[in-house]
Amino acid sequence: LLLTKKGEQLTEVTGDSVLAKVKALVSKVRNAVSGKEETGIYKGFKYEETGVEGAQFEVYAKDTIYSPDGAKDExxxxxxxxxxxxxxAKLTTDEEGMAVLNNLPLGTYYLKEVVAGENFVLNTEQKEFTLTAEDDTQAVVYEGVTYKNERQKVSVSVEKKDSVTGEKLEGVIFGLYAGEDIVSNQGEVLVEKDTLLEKKATDKNGNLTFDSDLPHGKYYVKEEVRKDGYLPNEEVWKVDASYENQNLEKIVLSKEVENQPTETWI
Known part of the structure; x- marks a missing residue:
């Protein structure tokens, strides 16, 4: 049995596309007049499907399997x-995402994934495979099974409101930063700690969800531009998006942030 395990791994981080840069330039000119702060995605994360190391599988007999030499009891x-x-048997994939099981008797078996591998969601599908010989002269039978796992996603959101009235605040800009170096699957540093990854403004309901397709890791969020009529909020929200639960499709992290209105004395 040759088992192959595949999934998306972080390989590259890109800056703005040409179109995004043109839009940003137009935005800068427009905002220079209006006095508003530009927003938008600054870093894009690229993933490629490769082998997944460290995934663990169990092999079970689907039906009764008899001794291959035809031996009989008394x-x-x-x-x-x-x-x-x-x-x-139990199998663990190597750095190429592969595992081999030799000397299985002919018959039908099924596979279960028990450990998804770092950064991935458990694939609960059971896959069957059957080892059959075409004739008595075939000494070795080969069978291949491939598993693909979904990468666990990360969502980071902010809700902004007035600390006195509870009113939802639109147009407050937040920045998302790398809280540590972001490295590729090969260990290459793609983004250094404290790099700004994205800026985004809250909508009319006071909400924002960052668009970046983030890998697991540590980040932080802070207010970049306050809404007129409010004091700045200098709190830094530390975001821990480390991989933990292989049964979760998405890690959802959110925080409610309040701003105190300024007081006017007459």
């Missing part, structure tokens, strides 16, 4: 190697 019954649903 009563003339074929010797049973594995009963139905017996655990046959």
């Amino acid at each position: 009563e003339g019954n074929l010797l049973v190697r594995y009963e139905k649903d017996d655990l046959v």
Whole structure:
């Protein structure tokens, strides 16, 4: 049995596209007149499908598996190697995302993934495979099974409101920063700590969700531009988006941030 495990791994970080740069330039000219701060994505994360190391699988007998040499017991019954649903073997993928299991008796088996591998969501699909020989002269039978796992996503959101009235505040700009070096699957530093990744403004409901397709790691969020009539909020929100639960499709992190209105004395 040759098992192959695949999933998306972080390979590259890009800056603004040409179109984004043109839009940013137009925005700068427009905002120079209006006095507003520009927003938009500054860093894009690229992922490529590669082999996943460290994924763990279990192989079970789907049906009763008999001794391959045709041996029989004292009563003339074929010797049973594995009963139905017996655990046959455990496999762990290597750095290429592959695992090999040799010397399996002919028969039908099924695979279960028990550990997804770092950064991935567990694939709960059971996959069957059958080892059959075309004739008595075929000494070795090969079978390949491929598993693909979804990368666990990260969502970072902010809700902004008035600390006195609870009114939702539109147009407050927040910055998302790298809280540590962001490295590729090969260990290359792609983004240095404290790099600004994205700026975005709250909508009419006081909400924003950053658009960046973030890898797991540590980040922080801070207010960049306050709304007129409010004091600045200098709190830095530390965001821990580390990989933990392989059963979660998305890590959702959100924070409510308040601004105190300025007081007017007459």
